[in-house]
Amino acid sequence: MVDFDGRAENRKTALSRRELLRGGVFAAGSAVAASAGTTGCGRVDGDSLDATVIYPPALVAGDRVRVVAPARPGDSRLVRGTEILESFGLVVEFGAHVYDSYGYLAGTDGERLDDLNAAFRDPGVRCVFGARGGYGTQRIVDGLDVEAVRRDPKIFIGFSDLTCLHGMLWRAARLVSFYGPLATWTDARTGPDSIESLRKALMTTDPIILTRDPAEPSAAVNIAGNASGIATGPLIGGNLTIVETGIGTGDFPSLDGAIFLFEDTGEAPYSYDRMLTQLRRSGALDKIAGVAIGQFDLANGAAGEWTAAQAVSDRLQDLGVPVLGGLRIGHGKGQLTVPLGARATLDTAAGTLTVEPGVS
Numbered sequence: 001m002v003d004f005d006g007r008a009e010n011r012k013t014a015l016s017r018r019e020l021l022r023g024g025v026f027a028a029g030s031a032v033a034a035s036a037g038t039t040g041c042g043r044v045d046g047d048s049l050d051a052t053v054i055y056p057p058a059l060v061a062g063d064r065v066r067v068v069a070p071a072r073p074g075d076s077r078l079v080r081g082t083e084i085l086e087s088f089g090l091v092v093e094f095g096a097h098v099y100d101s102y103g104y105l106a107g108t109d110g111e112r113l114d115d116l117n118a119a120f121r122d123p124g125v126r127c128v129f130g131a132r133g134g135y136g137t138q139r140i141v142d143g144l145d146v147e148a149v150r151r152d153p154k155i156f157i158g159f160s161d162l163t164c165l166h167g168m169l170w171r172a173a174r175l176v177s178f179y180g181p182l183a184t185w186t187d188a189r190t191g192p193d194s195i196e197s198l199r200k201a202l203m204t205t206d207p208i209i210l211t212r213d214p215a216e217p218s219a220a221v222n223i224a225g226n227a228s229g230i231a232t233g234p235l236i237g238g239n240l241t242i243v244e245t246g247i248g249t250g251d252f253p254s255l256d257g258a259i260f261l262f263e264d265t266g267e268a269p270y271s272y273d274r275m276l277t278q279l280r281r282s283g284a285l286d287k288i289a290g291v292a293i294g295q296f297d298l299a300n301g302a303a304g305e306w307t308a309a310q311a312v313s314d315r316l317q318d319l320g321v322p323v324l325g326g327l328r329i330g331h332g333k334g335q336l337t338v339p340l341g342a343r344a345t346l347d348t349a350a351g352t353l354t355v356e357p358g359v360s
Contacts, residue, residue, distance in 0.1 A: 051174045053234070053341060056126075056155045058359035059203045061089025063126040066119040067183045068095040069106035070141075071161045072134035074184060081183035085129070088199055095119060098131050105136045113140040121148045127202065130158025130165075132184045137161045138242070141251050146172040155202055155359065158182055160265075160331065163238030166340050167251035170236065176358045178202065179238055179261070179329065180337030189333050201337040205357040208338055212326035212351035217296040218263075219326025220309035221316070228349040229322030231290025235344040235355055237261035239330075244275040247282050256287040259344045259353075263294030263330030269301040269311040276315040290322040290346045292353050294329030322348045 059065075065085055067078065074094075082092045095115030100107035107115075119128045141164045150173050156165065157178040169175040180198055181190045200206055212219055236258040237243055243262060246252040264272070279285050299308035306314070309325065316323050324346050328334045338344075339358020346353050 054153050054173060054175045055342075055358060055360040056153045056176065058205060059088070059090060059127055059155065062091065064091045064093060064124050065127040065129050066093055066095060066122065066125045067098060067129045067131050068112075068115045068119050069098045069100075069131040070112050070116050070165065071106065071130075071136035072104060072132045073101050073106035074098045074131040077184035077186055078131060080187065081129075081181075081185035084185060084195055084198075085183075088203060090127070093125075095131075104134065105139075106131070109140050112136065113143045116140065117143070117145040117148065120145055120152075120154070123152055125154060127155040127157065130156075130162045130182050132182055133158070133160030133162060135161055138164050138245070138251075141165055141168050142249075144168055144172070149173045149175060157198075157202070157337070159335075160239050161242060163242035164246055164249075164251045166238055167243070167246060167253045170253050170341050171251060174341070176339050176341035178337055178358060179340050181335055190335050191333075194335050194337075197336040201339060201358060203359075205359060207357060208336075208355040210327050210329070210336060210338070210353045210355075212324060213328055213334075214326060216326040216328065216332065217299060217307070217309055218293040218312070220307065221293055221313050221323060221325035222309070223313060223317055223323045226323055226348050229290070230345065230347050230349075231259060231322045232343065232345045233258045233289035234341050235259045235261055235292065235338060235353075236340060237292075238263075238340065240264040240272065240275050241267065244278050247278065247284065252284075255284050257289055259290045259292050259346055260285065260288045261292045261294060261329065261338070261340070263296070264299070265295075265297035265331035267296075267299055267308070269299060269306045269308045272296075272299070272308050273306075273311040273315055276312065280315070285319060288319070288321055291316060291319070291324070292327055292329075292344070292346055293323065293325035294327050295332035295335070297331035322346055324348050324351065324353060326351070327353055 097107035097111040240262040296308040342358045344355040
């Protein structure tokens with residue numbers, strides 16, 4: 001817990017700023033809604049990068065955070081996740097079905113969707129935090145209440161299986177969201193650096209700068225002629241498996257002009273090849289500005305065959321765009337938080353990915 005001395009005054013200042021922001025955000029959201037061409041269940045026709053981008057208000061001490069489980073149920077690790085959020089001065093609450101069990105899911109599709117939409121509809125909730133990944137979000141994402149998202153944009157954070165929610169929030173509302181740790185927190189994987197990265201991303205308007213970590217397996221991705229290259233565009237993507245399986249659905253975002261971010265866990269090198277090949281065959285990578293590669297967690301290949309980095313290098317070699325690996329984004333140790341949809345600059349010579357703040 002934290003000392004809340006002075007919270008009331010900080011809260012008052014933040015609320016007055018937020019009221020002004022929310023008025024502008026509502027107008028922008030209405031404009032997006034009018035131009036997007038909604039076709040039921042949150043799906044949209046068209047995916048223009050020229051649409052107004054909406055940045056949710058930064059969190060301040062006293063804000064309510066709702067933990068929801070759109071995939072697998074929460075477990076005892078939520079205790080630590082709650083402690084961390086409370087150390088930021090935030091008030092943590094849980095969706096009704098976070099701990100429910102329905103097969104391998106946190107309740108039925110209807111129950112999980114109800115929890116998700118209730119969080120986005122509640123004006124007192126300022127952040128929707130994913131409890132756990134695994135599998136299940138794709139079963140409910142088409143039922144997301146995108147009108148509620150547009151009326152009152154708020155922070156959404158999660159990763160892995162929740163990638164499809166990031167895609168839907170971007171396509172349907174042009175809402176910047178956050179690819180970062182889930183509330184089922186493990187200090188052995190996400191230690192002090194991860195905690196500070198999360199706090200900074202959600203509660204400050206500082207730019208986010210990630211530097212290539214040579215110890216990360218994806219740092220070995222080697223593209224000929226890639227020693228010096230700079231690319232700029234919105235940071236779009238997430239878990240490669242979920243991005244690839246989303247092709248042809250309402251949550252698959254256009255990557256035209258974007259910095260394509262991907263990471264994955266437990267996938268063999270040939271799986272990275274297969275998924276990137278599918279994205280290429282679909283035309284999704286034809287007009288990307290650059291590629292930012294997160295963590296290759298547990299990517300074990302057969303002896304004598306390509307590593308994941310070698311397979312990825314081969315599939316990206318001829319795209320002719322800057323590619324930067326070795327970023328601590330994803331399932332590996334030291335996971336950092338980045339805003340998806342925010343403008344990013346990738347610099348291969350400096351080994352950096354710089355992302356503009358994802359909150360207003």
